[in-house]
Amino acid sequence: MSVRVAIVYYSATGSLQAMAERLEQAAAGTGAEVRRRHVREIAPRAAIESRREWAEHVAAMADEPVAEPADIDWADVVLLGSPTRFGNVTSQFQQFIDQLGPLWGEGKLADKVYAGFTSSQTAHGGQETTLLSIYRMVAHFGGLVVAPGYTDPLKFADGNPYGVSHASGANNDAPLGEKELAALDHLATRAIDIATRLAA
Numbered sequence: 135m136s137v138r139v140a141i142v143y144y145s146a147t148g149s150l151q152a153m154a155e156r157l158e159q160a161a162a163g164t165g166a167e168v169r170r171r172h173v174r175e176i177a178p179r180a181a182i183e184s185r186r187e188w189a190e191h192v193a194a195m196a197d198e199p200v201a202e203p204a205d206i207d208w209a210d211v212v213l214l215g216s217p218t219r220f221g222n223v224t225s226q227f228q229q230f231i232d233q234l235g236p237l238w239g240e241g242k243l244a245d246k247v248y249a250g251f252t253s254s255q256t257a258h259g260g261q262e263t264t265l266l267s268i269y270r271m272v273a274h275f276g277g278l279v280v281a282p283g284y285t286d287p288l289k290f291a292d293g294n295p296y297g298v299s300h301a302s303g304a305n306n307d308a309p310l311g312e313k314e315l316a317a318l319d320h321l322a323t324r325a326i327d328i329a330t331r332l333a334a
């Protein structure tokens with residue numbers, strides 16, 4: 135049986151979207167079944183429309199499936215992503231996590247492989263704290279955090295052993311570079327490899 139991978143993330147203006155799409159490509163390349171699901175937007179309309187790029191992203195995502203708790207239940211590997219908001223995950227991402235109580239109560243969040251990805255304006259703007267916020271919740275799930283560490287030489291290039299992170303720039307217009315793309319591929323393939331070995 136192929137490994138089931140759920141990529142669950144929030145993106146307001148596209149950085150996490152690009153990261154999630156790369157993870158999807160890398161995971162699918164291993165033969166895994168993949169569900170890429172963005173977290174439902176819950177911000178007030180006026181807030182969304184106050185930023186053109188945010189409103190455009192919401193419109194572009196209108197027909198894409200949103201994440202449901204059932205997607206986590208389905209998966210063997212869960213890749214969780216949120217932009218940094220003041221060093222933490224977004225409220226939209228947290229709102230999704232807060233819907234997982236029933237699955238948690240049934241023990242259905244446990245024993246899966248989890249890894250995180252994030253993006254912030256600046257490299258020291260809270261990427262590691264955001265990833266640790268994600269992993270703190272995974273600890274409550276009884277999940278298995280498969281952080282990338284420095285398990286491949288390419289991790290010395292992107293430099294984040296906690297997960298994968300991207301500095302998206304002041305106008306959120308810095309594209310993913312080769313080192314981030316390689317780190318995203320590594321995050322996905324390593325999580326799938328560990329899940330495959332656990333299943334065996």
Ligand SMILES: Cc1cc2nc3c(=O)[nH]c(=O)nc-3n(C[C@H](O)[C@H](O)[C@H](O)COP(=O)(O)O)c2cc1C
Binds near residue numbers: 254
């Ligand atoms: C309310 C708010 C808070 C933010 N807080 C931080 C922060 O603490 N550190 C940082 O570097 N960037 C911060 N950012 C910038 C975003 O994390 C960054 O633009 C991110 O790449 C956006 O991802 P997205 O395009 O997927 O929405 C913040 C942005 C907003 C709107």
